[in-house]
Amino acid sequence: MSYLPAPTRYDAMAYRRSGRSGLKLPVVSLGLWHNFGGVDSLENAREMIRRAFDLGITHFDLANNYGPPPGSAEENFGRILAQDLRSYRDELVISTKAGWQMWPGPYGDWGSRKYLVASLDQSLKRMGLDYVDIFYHHRPDPETPLEETMGALDYIVRSGRALYVGISSYNHEQTRKAAKILKELGTPFIIHQPKYNMFDRWIENGLLKVLKQEGIGCIVFSPLAQGMLTNKYLKDIPADSRAAKAHGFLSKEDITPERLKKIRKLNEIARARGQSLAQMAIAWTLRYPTITSALIGASRVEQIEDCVAAINNLEFSEKELKEIEKILAG
Template identity: 65%
Template sequence: MYNAKETRYDDMIYRRVGHSGLKLPAISLGLWHNFGETDKVATQKEIIFGAFDMGITHFDLANNYGPPAGSAEENFGRILHSDLKQYRDEMIISSKAGYYMWPGPYGEWGSKKNLIASCDQSLQRMQLDYVDIFYSHRPDPETPIEETARALDLLVHQGKALYIGISNYSAEQTKAITKIFRELGTPFIIHQPRYNMLDRWIEDGLTDVLAEEGLGAITFSPLAQGMLTNRYLNGIPTDSRAARPDSPFLSPEKVDQTISTVQELNKIAQQRGQSLAEMALAWNLQQPTVASVLVGASRLSQLQDSVHALDNLTFAPEELAAIQKVLK
């Protein structure tokens, strides 16, 4: 039986999500990869227990995480039920709906039919009465945004979610749905966008909307699928994600286009006494609206390395200027 470390809250940093009452650990664990049917349960437990022992209280899932879709929630639910049940009130557990999950016209996107059914399925898989945050995983171009907002608000009134979030919404879409949530009184507090040194799209309007509306952000892909680590500093290893012909998110072309930039960033990181990955995470967290960054891990040591980023979150003005020069 797992017993959490008594010192688990001593070193982690917790940051408030916008103007809400919720605080998240600066580093959160995402279960997008490495927690499906093909992954060893012993390794999954080691990562999850190790995360909690380091003060990582937030575990981020979605209905389609795996593979196969749904298996990450099932595995997490079993681990939670068997070993972490006594710590449920110390944990923030999130899920999402919006990407393809089951066949037919109701198995994806943002209709009321999909969102309510998907949340119910996620709760069953994780053996939970509620999630702390439930997200609309992506905007639906064919469903009125009012319907999506009202469905998410209903989940709160049904006691199935404490807070509501959105992911992958533009600045304009965020502003539009925020207005509806305000009218409904929905506890909408958080946006989950992709954000890293190589992909700064949220700075083009979204961060302004978040600040104006008192919302927080939790960013995914802060290491740009591994490009902002030492993995590709000297080329593409044969066993890397970029070398796989079927990799949907990373290609040799992407790595080649960024390698000189990444090498220059690594020099700045070394001057700061950090690894490139540590600096990339710290840089993400210096964005005022970002409450937490989501990291994945295939082994506990990777997660431990990520947490080391918190040892140095302060950037001197000249360091930020040097980074900006490289990124331009």
């Protein structure tokens, strides 16, 4: 039976403008960093993407190396897109990135024009797309001139491979320089994708200010700190968690007794707000108007449903924010 998206998919989701651009993103977006690769269940991935779209998530975020193995998340997304969402392409914002190692040799990593253009061409082929909506440089390159990397992003837009461009994990000084170059080129630089959550707050030290000044949106990844800011770790480390996976990005060493104590206290505040810990953690990242969207990951449909429900309570009282700060500083 062919998939028909829910007719109510836009009724509840909130959308925010990305900086001063014309593009709006759902406040909760779905990232395919984990659980959508070749080692994972394609049918489960398909169910999650379909349910996400039914809930108003229009933005799906990928990268060339997502999997494992690298490239397989894009391949699987391409299959699901062809099977279920091809006729809804104009309702979707699809992004991908390049900047980490993707193939052997000097041309499969970092930020050269050679690598970025070739990588995006491969990504488009894997996903079966003519263009992506947003293409990111995935991380700063200390050796390639910033003018070359930004010039490649400009070329990618002008050649029709992407509608907009962004950067990921650049600090505030690098971001300001990139914005200046792209502005002079006339390239639609609309978004930055940094890591941000209650345990990793580096963007508050200058980056958010630059993004606001430059009119650039912000979509934060790992808002749940790789699952730590959920009910998953309130007791112990489950066998199916990222901390227990060999190819995960969270180790058992990350979950210290001190951190578990903070997580449990934060969970008490969330319960008092009528939210799950995950919902409160997402709402907390969205408390700044500069932040356009929180980019979630998921391993099953129920996690997406739980995260999306964060939009039902995005406001914090001053008392709640002070209590959270006290816990995090403890």
